[in-house]
Amino acid sequence: MxxxxxxxxxxxxxxxxxxxxxxxxxxxxxxxxxxxxxxxxxxxxxxxxxxxxxxxxxxxPPAPGTRQTAPGALHGLQLCVTDIEAARAELTGRGVDASPVRHLGATGWADGKGQTWNSFLTFEDPDGNGWVVQEAPSELAER
The missing domain is CATH 3.10.180.10 (2,3-Dihydroxybiphenyl 1,2-Dioxygenase, domain 1)
Incomplete structure (x- = not known):
């Protein structure tokens, strides 16, 4: 299943x-x-x-056994794209306040793209719900 x-x-x-x-x-x-x-x-x-x-x-109403989440409390939803710089350009071109592209370096977050799977940007919706966009290898998009 x-x-x-x-x-x-x-x-x-x-x-x-x-x-x-x-x-x-x-x-x-x-x-x-x-x-x-x-x-x-x-x-x-x-x-x-x-x-x-x-x-x-x-x-x-909330489903039985669940509870409602407050607006702005949702964080870490992640989208994957094959071109992080094009994704950022599209978002900012549409008026979304997207962060610069960053990668995880030896001492924490650093500006610019990293190696495979290590390029990210973030944005929030008007309520403060936070999103992460990660660049994924293009061959995965073809599956």
């Missing part, structure tokens, strides 16, 4: 602002924006080339 990660809830305060940020700023595709029950709105967005989506929820 396969266990696939398909949807990650991202807690936000303003659904329309978050939708605009992820669609227009980050370039995610809007798959769904619907009021599925009275007072319950779901917006699902998917990064280009990904099977895993994010979902923005309003009015949805």
């Amino acid at each position: 396969n266990w696939t990660l398909e949807v990650v809830p991202v807690p936000v305060t303003d659904m329309d602002r978050a939708k605009a940020f992820y669609a227009d700023g980050v370039g995610f595709r809007v798959d769904l924006d619907s009021e599925v029950a009275p007072g319950v709105r779901i917006i699902q967005l998917t990064p280009p080339g990904s099977r895993c989506s994010i979902v923005l929820l309003q009015g949805m």
Whole structure:
């Protein structure tokens, strides 16, 4: 049996602002924006080339055995790209405040690209949810 990660809830305060940020700023595709029950709105967005989506929820009660996360409390979600510099240019060109490209060096974080798997940038959504973008070898994208 396969266990696939398909949807990650991202807690936000303003659904329309978050939708605009992820669609227009980050370039995610809007798959769904619907009021599925009275007072319950779901917006699902998917990064280009990904099977895993994010979902923005309003009015949805937590599933049994879970709890809601406060807006801005989600950190460490990671996207992978094959060209980190092009990804940064795309993000900043769309108005996203993305960090410079950095790599992990002998004494901590250093500016610029590193070796394979060692080039990163970060950004936050308007609520402060934090994202990491990592450059992955291009041959992995072809799988």
